[in-house]
Amino acid sequence: MDESLLRTLTPQVIGILVRRGADFAAAEDAVQDGLLDALRVWPDDPPRDPKGWLVTVAWRRFLDSRRAADARREREQAVDAEPAPDQVGDVDDTLQLYFLCAHPSLTPASAVALTLRAVGGLTTGQIAEAYLVPEATMAQRISRAKRTIADVRLDLPGDLATVLRVLYLVFNEGYSGEVDLAAEAIRLTRQLAQLSDDPEVHGLLALMVLHHARRSARMTADGQLVPLAEQDRRRWDTAAIAEGVALLQGALARDQVGEYQAQAAIAALHADARTAGETDWVQIAEWYDELVALTDNPIVRLNRAVAIGQADGPRAGLAAIVELDPALPRYAAVAAHLHEHDGDLTGAARLYAQAADRATSQAERTHLQRQAARLGALDRKDQ
Template sequence: MIDDDGARLRELGPQVLGVLVRRGADFASAEDAVQEALLEAVRRWPAEPPDNPRAWLVTVAWRKYTDAVRSEAARARREEREYAAPAPGPAQQADDTLLLLFLAAHPALTPASAVALTLRAVAGLTTAQIARAYLVPEATMAQRISRAKATLRGKRLNEPGDLGTVLKVLYLIFNEGYDGQVDLAAEAIRLTRQAAAASEEPEVAGLLALMLIHHARRATRHTDSGDLIPLAQQDRSAWDTTLIAEGVQVLQHALARDRLGEYQAQAAIAALHADARSAEETDWPQILQWYDELSALTDSPVVALNRAVAVGQVDGPLAGLRAAEAVPPDVPRHAAVRAYLHERAGNTGQARALYAEAADVATSIPERDHLTRQGARMQP
C-alpha cells in the first residue's frame, strides 16, 4: 500500500490538511494532527491497508485534532457542527491547495519561514527533504518550521489573503532549483498549476507561464561539470519546446484578460527570448518595450538593471551604461552588467576590472567562475 518513498502519503497529506482547515481547524493545530495521522498510517497500513486511504487519514487526523482541542463535550459539539466531509474531487482539492498556500504564505511569516512551511504543509515534503534541498541541518529546518507554525497557531483564514505574497513564495521556491533528490523547481510548478486551476487571477497564470518557459531551458544552463552557460550561448535545440509552447499558451490566455501584472510582463520577455532561433535573432526592441511595461508596474532596481541590458542591445552599449548608472550600485549583478556593456563598447580595461569586481561578490561558485573566465578573456 505504501511506496518505499512515501509518495502516496506525501500526496494525501496536503489534501487531508485542507479538509481539516475547511472544517475550522487552525492551520498549525491541523498540521500537527495530520502529521500524527501520517505516522499512524506508517505503523498500521502495512498490516491493515484501508479501503479508502484518504478517508482513513481524514478520520484519524480529525480525531487527533479534536482530542487535542478541548473536552469531550466541546469535541462533540464541534463535530456535530462541522464534521460533514465534502466529496473529494479535483476542484475541491485545487481550492484546498489555494487555501493552504494563503495560510502558509501568511504575512506574519518571514519569506524563509513561509517557503519552508509551504514545502512541508502544501507540497508534502518531509523536514529532512527540505533541509537537504536548502543545505541546512535537519534540526535547523525543524526549528524554522516549528517557529512558523507557532506564529500561525490560532490564526484562521477569514479573508482572501495576499495573493502577491503567495506568488512570491512560489517563485522563491522555483528559483531555489533542485539538489538531485528534491526538485524544488518542479514542486513550485506543480503547486502553481494547482493555484492557477483554482484562481481566475491572470497573475497566477503569468507566474506559471514564466516558470514553464524558464524551466524549458534548464538542461542547457550548465555544462556537465557545472559551469554556467549564458543564455546567448545555450544550445537552443535542446530547449523543451513542449514546455515553451504550454507557457506561451498560458501567457496568451492571461494577457487576454487585460489585467497586466509583473509576472505576465516577465513571462512575455522570457517568451521572446525562447522564440528566437538564435541569440542574434532576439527581438530586443520588443523586449525593451516589455521592460518599459514592467518598469511601470514595479520600481524594482533589478528590473531597471535588466532594462539597461535591453537598452544596450537596442540603442548601443553607451546608452545601456547611462541607463545602468541610474540603478543603485549595490543591486546584485550591477558590476557584471556594466562589465558586459563596457566590453561591447570596446573598453576592455574597464570591463576586465568590473568582471573581477563582479566575481568577488558573486552569490554562487558557478557564477563566480563564469565571471572570472570572462575577465580572463580581457587580459592583454
C-alpha cells in the first residue's frame, strides 16, 4: 500500500478534526489511531476515498475517546456526535501544523518527534525505532510536547525558522530504521515548499536534495565513511543534483540569501565538479564567508578554513584556524588535514589520532584512525 499517501493525509485530517471542534492533542491522538487502523486494513481492503475514510475513522476514534472521558466525568457535557457537513471543506491546515509542531517553546527533540508524528504521519513505533528509544519513551516525549503547546492557537502565523531547523535536524541527525528519515525530511520539506514561497524553504530543500544525491557514495557497503574527495562521482544521482541546482537557482534569484541557501550553494559547487581536482574552492570559500556573516558559527569558520586551505594553500588554512578554539568538534581533524597537505606527516598523524579520540561517531572515528595509521606508515617509511 502507499504509505506516503497516508502520511500526506495525516496533517490534513488533523486540521479537519480541529476545525470540527476537537482540540489539537485529542485530534492528533485520534488520527494516529486512525492511521494504525489504516495500516492494518488498507492493504487488504483499500478505500475508494482514502481521505474520507481517514476522516470518518479518526472522528469516530475522537468521539469514542471523548465519550470515555465524559463518562469519567459523569457526563458533565453532552456530545454533539455529528459535525456540520460544511465544516469539512477543502481548507488545508498542513502549514499551520508545521508551525505548531515546531513551536519555539518545544525542545528540538520534542519538536522533531511531534513533527514526524503529526505532520509526517509516522507511527510512534516507527519514530521510536528510528531514534533507538523504547516506544513508551517516545510516546511520552510526544505527549509532553503536546501538553507544552496546549495553549498555542493553530490559526496564528508561526516561526518558519524553527520549522526549518526541525526539518534540518530530521535530515541531518536522523538515525536509520524501517523509515528512511532523510527521505522523509525531504518529503516534508518538499511539501512545505508547496505551501510557502520563502526562499530559505527552497534553499533547505535544495541542500537536502543535493546531499541526498551523494548518499550512495558516502559510505562503503560495510559502513566506512568515504570522504568527498575520494567518492566515486559516477555514483552520484545526477537527476537529483540537477533538481537541487534548479531549486537553488530559483531561491537565489529572489535575492534574500540565508544560511540554507548558502549551505546549498556550497553543496552545489561540490556536486558540480566532475573530479575532486576540478572543485571551485575559491567560490566555495566565498560562500563560507557569506555563511560566517550570516551565522557567525565557529564550526562554519572551521569548515571555511578547509576551503581556504584548498583555495589558497594549506598555510592559509592553518592561519585561518589559529583564531579558533581547539576544543571545537572536528578541530583536530581539520588541523590534521591541513598539516598533511602542508607536508607535515608526523604532526598530521598525531592530530588524526587525537581527532579519532574526540570523534562523536563510530564511522568518523574509524575513518580518522585509518588516516592516522596511513600517515604513520608513510612516516615510518620515510625514516
